[in-house]
Amino acid sequence: MRVFVTGSSGWIGSAVVDELLAHGHQVLGLVRSDAAAEVVAANGADVLRGDLDDLDSLRRGAAQTDGTIHLANKHDWSDPAASNRAERASIEALAETLAGTGRPLVVSSGVAGLAPGRPATENDANPSVGPDAPRGGGENRAFDFAGQGVRAIAARFAPTVHGIGDHGFVALIAQAARRTGVSAYVGDGEHAWAAVHRGDAARLVRLGLESAPAGTRLHAVGEEAIPTRLIAEAIGERLGLPVAAIAPDEAIGHFGFVGRFFAMDLSASSAITRAALGWAPGGPTLLEDIAAGGYDPA
Secondary structure: OOOEEEEOOOOOHHHHHHHHHOOOEEEEEOOHHHHHHHHHHOOOOEEEEEEOOOHHHHHHHHHOOOOOEEEOOOOOOOOOOHHHHHHHHHHHHHHHOOOOOOOEEEEEEEEOOOOOOOEEOOOOOOOOOOOHHHHHHHHHHHHHHHHHEEEEEEEEEOOOOEEOOOOOOOHHHHHHHHHHOOOEEEOOOOOEEEEEEEHHHHHHHHHHHHHHOOEEEEEEOOEEHHHHEHHHHHHHHHHOOOOEEEOHHHHHHHOOOHHHHHHHOOOOHHHHHHHHHEEEEEEOHHHHHHHHOOOOOO
């Protein structure tokens, strides 16, 4: 299969490109800079220049390939409304191009906010609907095209897709610990995060692309519920810093914007995904990656 991948030079995207190539697929990667183009080409993929504001580039990529994996996102926390609008417009451009073809469209999503008070499952519908919703309601918008000949699939990622070199949420939490001299957790630290190793997440995306039916929700979750206190303790032990609890109203001040998420329970199950695709995560755990130095200073 020839596969169009947006976000092909990113943290998850580059692992997905490697996974696809290793299993006999060809890849056309969307890139927006010369540096990204060099990385994607060096990994063995073809390059298409463009970005999420260039909808024609998305249409060209989807039209000339056998399936699309949409992982790019602006992640502009200073202007989330613009990011949400761009995400929705991107999914609509891709899905409209694929309408009537039966080709797969895998869109990235998350497990946050799906089931407050309990681990989210694949049976939980995404509450984000409409262009002003988080991610522009992109998961549900993609599913609108399942009845129009698009094999739309949602890949819902754990809040941390971890590994050596990760620069996501856990990296920001570790940065806050180094900056403040304290590895903190919020409240009693019993609220928990789901997690998945980057390699396991990439393998799930490939399996979903290859065989998941239209309308499938996949949970890229290797660990269902890691108490945030244990995450803080692991960071503190690795960095040689004290560990302390902070009040919920201090979370943003201590961590920055990620404090909002570190104060939430973001646990999730992947039991349905594992049974459906035979996916069995086998990578290191989050705490193992922290202990191995995955979040040490660069």
